[in-house]
Amino acid sequence: MRFLQAAPVLLLLLARSAGAQVSGNLILITFDGVRTQEFFGGLDTVIANADEKFHGIYRPERLRADFWRATPQERRRAVMPFFWDSMAPRARVVGNRALGSRVTLQNPHRFSAPGYLELLTGRYQPDVTSNDPVRYPHPTVLEYARARLGLSQEQVAVFASWENFRFYAASREGAVLVNAGYDSLPAGVGTPQMRDLLRLEQRALALWEGSRLDAFTGAMALEYLRHYQPRVTYIAFNDTDDLAHNQRYDRVLDALHALDGFLAELTHVLDSVPEYRGRTTVILTTDHGRGRTPADWSDHGDDVAGAEEIWLAVLGPSTRGTGEVHGGPVIEQASVAGTLLFCLGLDPRAFSPAAAPPVPGACSGRGN
Numbered sequence: 001m002r003f004l005q006a007a008p009v010l011l012l013l014l015a016r017s018a019g020a021q022v023s024g025n026l027i028l029i030t031f032d033g034v035r036t037q038e039f040f041g042g043l044d045t046v047i048a049n050a051d052e053k054f055h056g057i058y059r060p061e062r063l064r065a066d067f068w069r070a071t072p073q074e075r076r077r078a079v080m081p082f083f084w085d086s087m088a089p090r091a092r093v094v095g096n097r098a099l100g101s102r103v104t105l106q107n108p109h110r111f112s113a114p115g116y117l118e119l120l121t122g123r124y125q126p127d128v129t130s131n132d133p134v135r136y137p138h139p140t141v142l143e144y145a146r147a148r149l150g151l152s153q154e155q156v157a158v159f160a161s162w163e164n165f166r167f168y169a170a171s172r173e174g175a176v177l178v179n180a181g182y183d184s185l186p187a188g189v190g191t192p193q194m195r196d197l198l199r200l201e202q203r204a205l206a207l208w209e210g211s212r213l214d215a216f217t218g219a220m221a222l223e224y225l226r227h228y229q230p231r232v233t234y235i236a237f238n239d240t241d242d243l244a245h246n247q248r249y250d251r252v253l254d255a256l257h258a259l260d261g262f263l264a265e266l267t268h269v270l271d272s273v274p275e276y277r278g279r280t281t282v283i284l285t286t287d288h289g290r291g292r293t294p295a296d297w298s299d300h301g302d303d304v305a306g307a308e309e310i311w312l313a314v315l316g317p318s319t320r321g322t323g324e325v326h327g328g329p330v331i332e333q334a335s336v337a338g339t340l341l342f343c344l345g346l347d348p349r350a351f352s353p354a355a356a357p358p359v360p361g362a363c364s365g366r367g368n
Helices: 038-041 060-067 074-081 081-090 112-122 141-149 192-200 214-228 239-245 249-272 335-343
Strands: 024-030 092-094 156-160 178-180 232-237 279-284 312-315
Touching: 024 249, 024 335, 038 081, 038 249, 060 074, 074 081, 074 192, 081 312, 092 214, 112 141, 112 249, 112 335, 141 156, 141 335, 156 214, 192 335, 214 232, 214 249, 214 335, 239 249, 239 279, 249 279, 312 335
Parallel strands: 024 232, 024 279, 156 178, 156 232
Antiparallel strands: 092 312, 279 312
């Protein structure tokens, strides 16, 4: 396994004066179906030590060498060293139930489409009851932010591994720029490197039809950020969910480790682009959790206990960065939408009076 070297960290949190600023830019990132157990504790021995039929670990000795450590804090750092060393200390990280911090879903379904619509619209949408490729009539914060900030389509961009995001990202086709699954790019948009990636991704077979590998999604997003500097970007990864459904616990940890490498690359880009340096908020979360036991860790849904348990991290120029939050109110997935808008200087209540409030402390310079 190749461990990526962390870039030098100026990061995103340099505005620390008493009158902290709102963000000029916002990046939302989701890791599909990543459990709180792995995010906060790394390798879960309850799963790894179970019968092989439950976890599908190919080489236990390799997994142990890479990810086994004596404590949960050391194990999570082995899986996500950049996040826990360089990002978490400056962020607000919520959802570690061992510390009395909880993040949960409003929607009762505990699978992807209801979760993504909840976090993009600020509330549970009762008509979202399947993962079908359907465009819903509920405006999302992405299209709302574009309208209120007077941005072009290219300035609100979505890069997603799962093709269904071409429908979920906005209530109207063309409201924001979307590159999802094996989509092409709009005419006139793209660089030579992006076009090369579009060709290569056609040859790389993902686990499930309708979803490209996360490596291509991340590379496309980073190239777009370098060349177009969008104000609002949503990057939706999917490998962790597909690998879990295939009951490959070892590869889930590998995928999460690779996503940590993406966070290091993203930080390097943000530090190197003047429009982003010190002016960008990052929100990192997931769409749903999974089961807690060897028999159901790979699954989720309304009948799977634990699939409602999620996590969330926010860091930016006005984040009250305290690392992991101990205790505090229960945070809902729906709060992602309000947090995104609040950090951009917009009023979530004007978007939707029913939207959940922003995460406390996410944008402390704005009074929350």
